Amino acid sequence: MPLEISSVLISQEQIREKVLQLGAEINERYRGQELVVVGILKGAVFFLSDLARALEPELDVSFDFMSVSSYGSATESSGVVRILKDLDSDVRGKHVLIVEDIVDSGLTLAYLLQLLRQRKPASLGVCALLDKPERRRVEVPIDFRGFVIPDAYVVGYGLDAAGKWRHLPEIHTVVSRS
Ligand code: 5GP
Ligand code: MG
Ligand code: MG
Numbered sequence: 154m155p156l157e158i159s160s161v162l163i164s165q166e167q168i169r170e171k172v173l174q175l176g177a178e179i180n181e182r183y184r185g186q187e188l189v190v191v192g193i194l195k196g197a198v199f200f201l202s203d204l205a206r207a208l209e210p211e212l213d214v215s216f217d218f219m220s221v222s223s224y225g226s227a228t229e230s231s232g233v234v235r236i237l238k239d240l241d242s243d244v245r246g247k248h249v250l251i252v253e254d255i256v257d258s259g260l261t262l263a264y265l266l267q268l269l270r271q272r273k274p275a276s277l278g279v280c281a282l283l284d285k286p287e288r289r290r291v292e293v294p295i296d297f298r299g300f301v302i303p304d305a306y307v308v309g310y311g312l313d314a315a316g317k318w319r320h321l322p323e324i325h326t327v328v329s330r331s
Contacts, residue, residue, distance in 0.1 A: 154329040156314055162307060163300055163324040168282075171299045172200070175280060176207025178297055179250065182278075187213050188248045189274075191240065193265070194220035196254035199311030199319065200282045200299075204252065217242050223261050232260035232290075236268075249274040250297075254311050255283040259293040266293065283307065283324070 192201040201216075208214060220238035223230035249269060256262055262279065269277055280297035287304040308314050309321030318325070 154331060156327045157330045158308060158318060158321070158325040159328045160325065161323050162302065162305075162326050163310075165323045167300075168203075168310060168323065171282075172203045173207050175297050175299060176204055179204075179207075179280065180209045180212060182296075183212060183214070183248055183250070184209075185213075186248045186275075188215070188250060189242060189244050190214055190216050190250050190252055191244075191269070192216065192218045192252045193254070193261075194218050194238065195319070196311045196313065197252045197282075200254055201252045204280070215242065217244075219265070221261060221265065230258050230260050232258070232264065234261055234264040244269065244272050244274045246273065246275050248276045248278070250278045250280055253279065253281040255285065255307070256281045256293060256295060257285050257288045258290040260291055262293045263291045282310075283312075 192198055217240045218238065219240055222235045222237050251265060253262060266277060278296040279294060281295050282299035284295060284298050284301045285304055286301060305326045306314065307324050307326055308318040309324045311319050313319045314327055
């Protein structure tokens with residue numbers, strides 16, 4: 154069934170405010186430490202590029218990326234994750250902050266946490282713009298959380314449906330057109 158975007162769930166202004174607030178919390182937490190921010194491609198890139206600019210100039214921070222693909226249907230992840238692109242850098246002894254667009258079942262994040270923990274970072278944290286707790290299948294820690302949203306499929310600000318709508322500046326829910 155074709156999908157179309159429906160009303161705005163989270164506006165540009167709400168996102169902007171939240172990003173500043175999350176940036177301030179991250180500055181506070183990691184000041185004076187060596188931080189590696191790990192963005193999860195592709196969805197988190199849009200959020201991360203705004204978040205990065207909310208970090209203070211003095212912060213000792215570098216950026217790396219991972220790309221993962223979760224086996225499953227278009228809208229349900231299976232928990233079996235394939236690494237399409239691993240980190241370029243060694244994170245041993247460094248403070249690592251995973252930046253995700255959304256935590257849904259939690260299966261992707263649980264896998265990433267377990268994988269990165271094996272590399273012995275000094276600490277391992279999670280920042281997620283969106284959290285859909287109703288869909289959670291495995292408990293995962295979220296240290297910096299943007300918005301808690303209801304169980305609906307969302308697009309925009311990096312989030313896609315079959316590759317579409319990542320470029321929307323705000324977050325929308327999608328509906329099936331019949
Ligand atoms: P999880 O493993 O937590 O079920 O799923 C995580 C991934 O599924 C997210 O990083 C995202 O790529 C995708 N996902 C989950 N919910 C949504 C949603 O509402 N909209 C979009 N566009 N992607 C979602
Ligand atoms: Mg993601
Ligand atoms: Mg996607």
